Amino acid sequence: MSSSRSHRSGGSGQRGSGSGSSSNKPRTSHVCPLLASLLASSSSSSSPNPYGHRRRRTTLTAQKTIQQLIDALVTHRVNTLTELRRIEQVAAACENEDDARRFQEPMTAAWLHYVSSNQFLSELRGLTPDYPFSSDLLADAHQRVVTDPLSNRSWNLAWLCLCKIRDDGLLPLYAVAEANKPDMWGYNSETGEPYTPADEEVARLAQCFEYEWTQAVTTLLRHWATPPTWY
Structure with missing residues (x-):
């Protein structure tokens, strides 16, 4: 395995998607x-x-x-x-x-x-510093809300997206997709070729993503003791 393995998986916020850039850092949580x-x-x-x-x-x-x-x-x-x-x-x-x-x-x-405005994604990534939350996952959840006729039961798009992520089982699905990305694994230090991880390695990394993302979604959902719905 490449010596960069731990750096790539543990510091995935430095990926090319820009998840570690200052533009994705959440605003401070204090009330203005x-x-x-x-x-x-x-x-x-x-x-x-x-x-x-x-x-x-x-x-x-x-x-x-x-x-x-x-x-x-x-x-x-x-x-x-x-x-x-x-x-x-x-x-x-x-x-x-x-x-x-x-x-x-x-x-x-x-x-x-x-x-x-991507503030939602920024705050989710603020809660997932080691394994940055997937923008693809959030985009999928948003699209599912838009096409769901029952989504008109609430005015709160963020809450609806969080519920879709949880209820549609998107977390494990996208955790596996994220763990399979080549830029998670770097290069083989001996050959200079992209490192090909074993299935067990991919599974372990996917578990890390899923665990941290689940904690973030659960934390945000706690803001609503009562669902923000019309009925």
Whole structure:
């Protein structure tokens, strides 16, 4: 075996696909100052108040906060899973049906942008540093969601993709495909030819990919104790 074997399999983030490049690093997971202030305002504005004029002021403040959150979604100032999830929770907690309906289209578009802008892939790869998450796998999951008539049960494209990955058994399938890629194995140090791994070696590497990817998907799915569905 080539002396580069361990480097290629253990450091596959350096592959030609660019999975180790800085462009694929996830954004920091802390909540942006804008979102933090808006959520704090939303929380305080919902406090009960015995005085009518203050109650009216509270209602106006809440409406302003809702509009600011919607603006943040529409302009994509918020584009990480944690931040989008927090706004999603605010929308779900709306007691006024009209307020909840105002969030519907912007929230749907924001989750679509999160996936299509590759931020979703970046965050998945941030959770899989040793065996970077497959872009082909995520693209397949996305396509399956698009062609699934039942996908209209949710506004949340990221959640739908995670469920497809888990439920359609895509993790082991793409783990094997990734482990079979020639650039996982480098070259034979003696002949200079591409190294041909034994079946057992490919199987072990595939298990490593599948384990780390499974942990990442499971971690992200924990953001939803209740499925974000219409029914």
